[in-house]
Amino acid sequence: MPSGLIALLDDVAGIAKLAAASIDDVGAAAGKASTKAAGVVVDDAAVTPRYVTGLAPSRELPIIAKIAMGSFRNKLIIILPIALLLTAFAPWAITPILMCGGTYLCFEGAEKLLEAFGHGGHAEAAVVQGDAALIEKTTVAGAVRTDLILSAEIMAISLADVAHQPILTQAAVLVVVGVLMTVAVYGVVGLIVKMDDIGLHLAKRAGGGGMRAFGRGLVKGMPVVLNALSGIGTAAMLWVGGGILVHGTHTLGLHWPAEPLEHIAHIVGQVFGPLHGVVSWLVTALGSAIIGLIVGGVIVLLVRQLGRLRPKESH
Numbered sequence: 001m002p003s004g005l006i007a008l009l010d011d012v013a014g015i016a017k018l019a020a021a022s023i024d025d026v027g028a029a030a031g032k033a034s035t036k037a038a039g040v041v042v043d044d045a046a047v048t049p050r051y052v053t054g055l056a057p058s059r060e061l062p063i064i065a066k067i068a069m070g071s072f073r074n075k076l077i078i079i080l081p082i083a084l085l086l087t088a089f090a091p092w093a094i095t096p097i098l099m100c101g102g103t104y105l106c107f108e109g110a111e112k113l114l115e116a117f118g119h120g121g122h123a124e125a126a127v128v129q130g131d132a133a134l135i136e137k138t139t140v141a142g143a144v145r146t147d148l149i150l151s152a153e154i155m156a157i158s159l160a161d162v163a164h165q166p167i168l169t170q171a172a173v174l175v176v177v178g179v180l181m182t183v184a185v186y187g188v189v190g191l192i193v194k195m196d197d198i199g200l201h202l203a204k205r206a207g208g209g210g211m212r213a214f215g216r217g218l219v220k221g222m223p224v225v226l227n228a229l230s231g232i233g234t235a236a237m238l239w240v241g242g243g244i245l246v247h248g249t250h251t252l253g254l255h256w257p258a259e260p261l262e263h264i265a266h267i268v269g270q271v272f273g274p275l276h277g278v279v280s281w282l283v284t285a286l287g288s289a290i291i292g293l294i295v296g297g298v299i300v301l302l303v304r305q306l307g308r309l310r311p312k313e314s315h
Contacts, residue, residue: 060193063136068186070144074151075178083152083159084171095251098156101149102244103295107303108146109237110296116234146237153244154181192229196222239285242292261287 086094158177162170199218202211250258261284269280 057197059136061190063140064186064190064193066136066140067143067147068182070140071147071151071182071186072178074144074148075155075182076175078148079152079155080171080174080178083155083174084167087159087163087170088167094156095248098153098244099248101152102241102248102292103299105146105149105237105241106245106292106296107241107299108296109234109241110293110300112234112237113293114297114300116231150240151178151181153240154178193226195225235289238292238296239289240292241296242288242290243285245295246288246291257287257291 083094086097155174155178158174159170162173165173196219199215199222202215203219205211205215246258246261249256264287265280265283268283269276272279
């Protein structure tokens, strides 16, 4: 009996060691995958604040919380099982699906840009003047829809890094990455949109003239920052969408436009010496945004032309 108990304890200890090793493996893989997806996270954080710009301050954090919950659903309920199934049975389909999402981002970014210059946007303006609950619902739905595409890219990058692992490890890594990235993105977004409130609190503090001055600076500066982020969010849609298309066409075996764009970025980057990496990235982002604007602009024109061809409803 004692020997049986000792053997059982040995088995339990062995299982515990295996479980601990598996957790370590998942943690290491998730950390590595998260690092590779960090660029998309920055894009996600740039895009999201534009959805709460101009809304009532009291509703900013609740709206961000709703968008974050939608992001969790996107990553863990929709994308994760589909990504695992595609990886197992149709890995060739991942790139075309991502490119469809990238095309939608290009369309949305180009449409927002055209609206900013006064071309269209009347339907959206009508919504903004409507019921507050409808505005909030529309805002959250649009943000979650955009997040679905950005989340798909994050999860695809992460999955590519652990594609050789067993499927349970892949699933665990995607769960960890999905949770970490969502908390990071929407934590940063929440901090950005409430920075003016933090500044107001600092400005009212007793003592510490330097902190009060800093707080007043935040209060005055954050509206400008938030308005700028709205524009950056539109630009991010174009450079992310265009970047997905550039990378996707290269993955599918086409040399253009990925290789010429990479060559131009390398040449321009060399001119700036120590800033080579930053300048190369900026050139690549600009090239991707231009491609995204062209693709998105063509789709916007087609959609609007088709809208004009529809028979008008009689009143």
